[in-house]
Amino acid sequence: MSHTAHIPSHRKPRRSASKLAVRAGVAGGVLSTLAMAGTASASPSAEPVAETTLEMPVLNLDLGADVSSAVTVAAENTRLAAVAGELTAQEESARTGAAAEAKQAKEEAQKKADAEKAEKTAKEEAVRKAEAERSSRSSGSERTTLKSTAAPQGTGTVSAPATGSAAAIVNFARAQVGKAYVMGGTGPSSFDCSGLVQAAYRQAGISLPRMSQAQSSAGTSVSLSALQPGDILYWGSKGSAYHVAIYVGGGKFVGAQNPSTGIVERNLSYDKPTGAVRLL
Template sequence: MSHTAHIPSHRKPRRSASKLAVRAGVAGGVLSTLAMAGTASASPAEPVAETTLEMPVLNLDLAAEVASAVTTAAENTRSAAVEGELNAQEESARSGAAAEAKQAKEAAQKKADEEKKAKEEADRKAAAERASRTAARQTLQSTSGSASGSGSGSGSSTGSQPGAGTVTAPATGSAAAIVNFARAQVGKAYVMGGTGPSSYDCSGLVQAAYRQAGISLPRMSQAQSSSGTSVSLNALQPGDILYWGSRGSAYHVAVYVGGGKFVGAQNPSTGIVERSLSYDKPTGAVRVL
């Protein structure tokens, strides 16, 4: 054998340049990727906050409580509305009551003023009546004294007295009804505004007396003195209306009952009386019958 026999070589076979280039590129890419990853891991990363919303779970007890709360709130609202309405009604009622009380007070005050005025007027008329009668009596007494001192006893003074020429026969028919009624009231009280049956004022008595004969007279003395026709005081007949003052504005009236006498509701102190014409001479007379 030859001493130069072939011995297998232990060297790796040479790689081709193209394979080496490919491997070098791959290695570079891997190294670049690792470098970038290292850089990224070197800077601290911001932790990402995650929020998880948990929905409440309603059980039966909580639902019942919610329903009860809603019901209570509704009831409270209704109660508040009712209370507000009641308060408004109470306030309205108080306002109305105050207004009514004010009106009632004003009406009472007005009535009191009217009554006071009427009383003052009545007192004035009564005072005027008393003064007139006093003056008439004084005049009559003075005239009677003069006549009795200078008279010759022929009775000439009698003819000048009111009623001297009047009819003295008893009243009949309607006149009798008027006279009898008037005389039946003698002794009863005089009350301003009275129309019977227990008390009268002057015109109330005359009106009531004429009502017995079916005759309707005005209520006030002024109007009664304007009724019928005027008659002389020397020609009076039973049932004639006597008046004091001017006709149409008389302040007192009475009923002539014959015999030179009259019945009238004079004043609170005397009441209803029957008097002679000489007691208080009337101003005039009217005849309605």
């Protein structure tokens, strides 16, 4: 074997210098601390170390009361919201109901107006038919025609056996047959009922009031069964009559009836008068 051959060593391997230095430093620090502590505890004149206590703030909260108050407020808010919702619903319902009632009332008023209009139209039609039937019956009746001793005015015929003032009145009235009826008319081309009677009596020199009410009470009342030519016939109450005409004899009268017929000669049965007065 060679003398220079490597023989393994049984010694522990050396530590590195840096590690040894760190360990030495740590040990020295520990020994220094122990020495200072021993000195402090051995010194009788050393003052005791004052201890400081940190107090944490105490939270004085009544959580139960707060929770109860919050629940109460929430419940009240819920109740108020429900009441408000109910009021709103009631208001809306009231508005809807009022609108429906107004619509129904309008429809009922319209129906009533339509019904009244239809009823009025039916009555007018019935009056026209009745007037047409009367006119037809009258046109078929026989008339006795005589010559008048007075000068006729307008159209018409003279058929009444009258004398004196009565003849003048009758002849004038019949001479106006066929002329127009005009409310307020006093001649010579048109008359209303009282205008015709007034103009006829003027032919006999008799002045009559203008209106039918006054004419119906201008003379002496006579029975319809004892009429004489020239008597004034009236419809309605005496003193408040709404229509007048002149009796011309033979159960007939001459009168300004209405705008549709004008001045006509009719039988008493055509439209029976209420009464009569006599001025002659």
